[in-house]
Amino acid sequence: MGIHILNCVSMNPLWPRWHVGGVSLLVETDEGPVLVDTGLGLQDYDHPSRLVLFYIAATAIARDPERSAIRQVVRCGWQPEKVRHIILTHLHFDHAGGLPDFPQAWVHTYQPEYAAMRKPHGLVERLAYNKPAFSHGPKWVFHDEINARWFDFDAIRLDFKPEIFLIPLPGHTRGHCGVAIRDGGGWLFLCADALPIDVRFDLLPQWIYRLIIGPHVPRLKAFASAHPQVHLLAGHMGLDFFEKQVSG
Numbered sequence: 001m002g003i004h005i006l007n008c009v010s011m012n013p014l015w016p017r018w019h020v021g022g023v024s025l026l027v028e029t030d031e032g033p034v035l036v037d038t039g040l041g042l043q044d045y046d047h048p049s050r051l052v053l054f055y056i057a058a059t060a061i062a063r064d065p066e067r068s069a070i071r072q073v074v075r076c077g078w079q080p081e082k083v084r085h086i087i088l089t090h091l092h093f094d095h096a097g098g099l100p101d102f103p104q105a106w107v108h109t110y111q112p113e114y115a116a117m118r119k120p121h122g123l124v125e126r127l128a129y130n131k132p133a134f135s136h137g138p139k140w141v142f143h144d145e146i147n148a149r150w151f152d153f154d155a156i157r158l159d160f161k162p163e164i165f166l167i168p169l170p171g172h173t174r175g176h177c178g179v180a181i182r183d184g185g186g187w188l189f190l191c192a193d194a195l196p197i198d199v200r201f202d203l204l205p206q207w208i209y210r211l212i213i214g215p216h217v218p219r220l221k222a223f224a225s226a227h228p229q230v231h232l233l234a235g236h237m238g239l240d241f242f243e244k245q246v247s248g
């Protein structure tokens with residue numbers, strides 16, 4: 001059993017001058033390999049919708065289909081059809097774009113996030129979701145009932161070994177979640193877009209961060225320093241972080 005940390009979308013905007021990748025996880029479980037977030041999919045790289053094309057231009061995304069989760073799953077030694085479960089932190093194009101590459105997979109989603117995608121409120125939500133990523137009819141598994149605690153967070157226990165929890169952290173989107181995964185004696189906690197792109201948190205005024213990524217940063221930072229056995233990851237990490245994963 002193990003957790004592979006993948007970068008399925010590289011962004012290199014001129015301003016702010018970030019070189020970041022989008023985190024996806026490939027988790028070996030009793031149900032086979034489980035993908036947590038997909039990054040961009042093949043159709044985003046090869047035939048992007050107008051919305052995705054806009055984001056590709058705005059954030060200077062490298063158009064490299066080899067970055068897609070499906071190609072990386074193969075490079076990790078798995079047949080893509082063996083991915084029978086995908087867990088999504090939220091449904092933004094850069095987290096859910098790879099869904100059409102895994103039509104056989106059950107797609108675990110926090111129900112309020114699906115509702116936001118289906119019936120967006122206002123322009124910001126309408127521009128946030130790339131509908132073609134869902135037009136193949138994913139096999140949704142909706143989760144909406146808090147049924148557990150993970151440390152002091154409300155949580156939804158998913159039925160996998162090692163243990164996996166969805167942790168609702170709304171703000172960045174209506175149904176945004178973190179995903180906590182048992183990793184040996186500790187935990188990996190993918191906080192996705194509730195945490196800022198690691199070190200550059202002081203580049204923009206704090207109120208802008210709160211608006212974009214939601215209100216959870218102080219709590220997550222306090223949690224991280226109180227629980228050294230939990231490894232927190234943001235949804236977008238510096239490219240050097242991914243390079244270290246490969247070499248280390």
Ligand SMILES: [Zn+2]
Binds near residue numbers: 090092095172193
């Ligand atoms: Zn997002």
